[in-house]
Amino acid sequence: MKPNITFSKDRKNDVLKTLLIFLCLWVFIMLFLPCRASASCDQVDRDALLSFDFKASSPLNWSASSDCCFWEGIICGPDDRVLHLWLPGRGLSGSVSPAITNLTYLTHLNLSHNSLFGLLPDGLFSSLFSLQVLDLSFNRLNGQLPNSPTEASKLEIVDLSSNYFNGTIPSVASDSLSFFNVSKNSLAGSIPISVFCKNSSNHNNLTFLDVSFNRFTDPIPTGLASCSKLQIFRAGFNALSGRLPDDIFSLADLQQLSLPFNRLSGNIGNGIVGLTSLKILELYSNQFVGNIPTQIGSLVMLEDLVLHSNNLTGALPPSLNNCTNLSTLSLRDNNLTGDLSAFNFSTFQFLTTLDLGNNNFTGKLPQSLYSCKSLTAIRLDSNNLQGQILPEIVALESLAFLSISNNNFTNATGAFMVLMGCKNLTTLVLTKSFLLEPLPNDESLADLDGFDKLQVLAMGGCKFTGQVPTWIAKLKNLQVLDLSYNLITSTVPGWLGSLPKLFYMDLSNNLLTGSFPGELCGMPSLTSKEANEKVEQSFLELPVTVMSKNGTNQQYKQFSQLPRALYLGWNSLSGNIPIEIGQLKFLQVIDLSHNNFSGSIPDQMSNLSNLEKLDLSYNHLSGAIPASLTALNFLSFFSVAYNDLQGFVPSGGQFNTFTISSFEGNTRLCGYQTAQLSCLRLLSPAIPPVSSGTQRSSDKTLSALIFGITFGIFLV
Numbered sequence: 001m002k003p004n005i006t007f008s009k010d011r012k013n014d015v016l017k018t019l020l021i022f023l024c025l026w027v028f029i030m031l032f033l034p035c036r037a038s039a040s041c042d043q044v045d046r047d048a049l050l051s052f053d054f055k056a057s058s059p060l061n062w063s064a065s066s067d068c069c070f071w072e073g074i075i076c077g078p079d080d081r082v083l084h085l086w087l088p089g090r091g092l093s094g095s096v097s098p099a100i101t102n103l104t105y106l107t108h109l110n111l112s113h114n115s116l117f118g119l120l121p122d123g124l125f126s127s128l129f130s131l132q133v134l135d136l137s138f139n140r141l142n143g144q145l146p147n148s149p150t151e152a153s154k155l156e157i158v159d160l161s162s163n164y165f166n167g168t169i170p171s172v173a174s175d176s177l178s179f180f181n182v183s184k185n186s187l188a189g190s191i192p193i194s195v196f197c198k199n200s201s202n203h204n205n206l207t208f209l210d211v212s213f214n215r216f217t218d219p220i221p222t223g224l225a226s227c228s229k230l231q232i233f234r235a236g237f238n239a240l241s242g243r244l245p246d247d248i249f250s251l252a253d254l255q256q257l258s259l260p261f262n263r264l265s266g267n268i269g270n271g272i273v274g275l276t277s278l279k280i281l282e283l284y285s286n287q288f289v290g291n292i293p294t295q296i297g298s299l300v301m302l303e304d305l306v307l308h309s310n311n312l313t314g315a316l317p318p319s320l321n322n323c324t325n326l327s328t329l330s331l332r333d334n335n336l337t338g339d340l341s342a343f344n345f346s347t348f349q350f351l352t353t354l355d356l357g358n359n360n361f362t363g364k365l366p367q368s369l370y371s372c373k374s375l376t377a378i379r380l381d382s383n384n385l386q387g388q389i390l391p392e393i394v395a396l397e398s399l400a401f402l403s404i405s406n407n408n409f410t411n412a413t414g415a416f417m418v419l420m421g422c423k424n425l426t427t428l429v430l431t432k433s434f435l436l437e438p439l440p441n442d443e444s445l446a447d448l449d450g451f452d453k454l455q456v457l458a459m460g461g462c463k464f465t466g467q468v469p470t471w472i473a474k475l476k477n478l479q480v481l482d483l484s485y486n487l488i489t490s491t492v493p494g495w496l497g498s499l500p501k502l503f504y505m506d507l508s509n510n511l512l513t514g515s516f517p518g519e520l521c522g523m524p525s526l527t528s529k530e531a532n533e534k535v536e537q538s539f540l541e542l543p544v545t546v547m548s549k550n551g552t553n554q555q556y557k558q559f560s561q562l563p564r565a566l567y568l569g570w571n572s573l574s575g576n577i578p579i580e581i582g583q584l585k586f587l588q589v590i591d592l593s594h595n596n597f598s599g600s601i602p603d604q605m606s607n608l609s610n611l612e613k614l615d616l617s618y619n620h621l622s623g624a625i626p627a628s629l630t631a632l633n634f635l636s637f638f639s640v641a642y643n644d645l646q647g648f649v650p651s652g653g654q655f656n657t658f659t660i661s662s663f664e665g666n667t668r669l670c671g672y673q674t675a676q677l678s679c680l681r682l683l684s685p686a687i688p689p690v691s692s693g694t695q696r697s698s699d700k701t702l703s704a705l706i707f708g709i710t711f712g713i714f715l716v
Helices: 009-038 043-050 098-102 246-250 270-274 318-322 367-371 391-395 412-419 443-447 470-474 494-498 518-522 529-533 579-583 603-607 627-631 653-657 679-683 692-706
Strands: 074-076 082-086 108-110 115-118 133-135 140-144 157-159 164-167 179-181 186-189 208-210 232-234 256-258 263-267 280-282 287-291 304-306 311-314 328-330 335-339 353-355 360-363 377-379 384-387 401-403 427-429 456-458 480-482 504-506 539-547 553-558 565-567 574-576 589-591 596-599 613-615 620-623 637-639 644-648 668-670
Touching (some): 043 082, 043 098, 353 539, 367 391, 391 412, 401 539, 427 539, 470 494, 494 518, 518 579, 579 603, 603 627
Parallel strands (some): 082 108, 108 133, 133 157, 140 164, 157 179, 164 186, 179 208, 208 232, 232 256, 256 280, 263 287, 280 304, 287 311, 328 353, 335 360, 353 377, 360 384, 456 480, 480 504, 565 589, 613 637, 644 668
Antiparallel strands (some): 539 553
16 A cells, blocks of 8 residues: 655645745856856966967867866866966977966966977066976977076975076075976086075974986085985086085985996095985995995985995995995995805895995805895896806796896706796896806706796807807897807707797807808898887896997897897808898898808898998908998998908998098008099909908907907996
8 A cells, every 4th residue: 555645744844945946046146156157267377278279189278268267287276366387298389478477376386298499587586486397398499497486485496497598597595495406408507505504593494405407517516414304315427527516415304315427536435324224325326436435224214325336345234234225235246355255145125126236246156145035136247257047046036137147156057947947037148257168058957947038148259159148049038148158069050040930140250151041031030020119118127238339338228229230240141131131121130241251232121221230341242332232221230341342332322421440451442432442443453352351360369359349248
């Protein structure tokens, strides 16, 4: 039975009252909205905004027919004055209009991460006296910074980083300033510490100061002690000189001191242990001398200790064990000594990166290191370590990067059997170790299931004997292979061409014979756009350095930054260069020099449109240089010296930049782009060419030290 619903009189009155309230609210809203829509923000502010000559990647909804308080990126106050102009990352281009100084009520201005250019208007600070936040970072603004704000300035945050500003930093008189960043500009002179750190308790609010990546010179001025609340101080990548000022050490709240890539000198000093809140200490690439402070362990909050590339001496201080929060310890490229196996690493349970390369440490690989379960990267290269790789290293389950090159380790086969158990290893650098041992090619290695994630395998300069190991064929993720400067015999295996991700291969300076395998002309990463684009884009755990032919060093932080390259020079390869080589259209470097190749230079090489370096010198090539090679627009190095080529040297394109050294030793080759290659020589009796074999045998010892572009021997 359906219930009978009735309302009392009082209940009916309540319902009517509720309906009346809703009706009144509805009428109020309908009356208010048209009034607000018909109103307008302050006329001065509207005109100022409309005068901006901004072009956006997608149009802004700014229109003279609408209320500017409802425009994108605009927030107004109760009196309809514009308080916020907030348009970061909107693809804006153009200049900052001087009319911006008319927005006198503006408190927040953020136009960062755009493409704005030109000068900032004069009086930007002094006119916008209500401004609290100014962020114009990551644009293309230039010129000098505007005049300083008035004493009444309310500025709290100033970020002008990543622009092209020059000149000096003006005085910043704001008592409220807590954040100041002008990094990555072209500012010069001395760092005006007195601008930020004043001898008054009213100027103690600064917590963040970044002036890195500029052109500041001279010593760091004293006065930082007045910035008693400073937590972050960055002044790296300048030209600062002198010693660390003692007053830095009184900053009890300082959490990051970053001064790398300067010319700072002297001892670091024990005073630094007074920075008890310090988490990051970066003093690398300076000229510091002496020992690491003996009481460095007092910095118990320390997470990153980065002192590499200085002139530090002595042993690791035992107190360092107290820094149990360490995540990064980088001391490479110093003159540190001591028995590394005697140091106790077991207290570093949070350590992820250990870089002690290029020092004078002795001993064996420390057993205590295997207790650091968080380790992802270890570099101990270029020391005086010895012994064998022990099975305990597999306890480092997160280990991805291992470089122990240029030491005195033994038992390479045993090392590989152990290291195949490191399941997350992506980079393995063993160059100039295990000298004169057989190249690990044991049948048991082929049966092991390991190196599934290996992307870089560098074993150059070990003088390994034997053949290219067949187990390398299993490394389907391998991208970089360096077996240069060994004593490898037999032929170049064709199966190397089937490795799906391999794009950098160096087999130079060995004893290889046979022909250029046709299978290499089908390497997926060098022929397929899809495979080439799959080259690892992630950053290496530690950067690697490659020394080029001209002796310069190039540092790489990503796999993808390495050139697509084939190095087969300084062997005894023979036969023709296959015409299929033109399929390697993503190849950037090819070196076939100092071999016994014969026949003509394939015209199909002109299909290598990305080629930057081509070295065919010291072979027995004949015929003419294909004129089609002039179409290689990126070619910066070219050599066919000491072959049996004849005819005219092509002209045009990059060929007009190559010197006589690129063509010498070919007595029947001529050209008019250089006076030394006059074709009139062909009318004279021919001079017998220099024997490439004789030249190779006489020069190989010296060239093995300085020639070629190698990944292994010079990898650090």
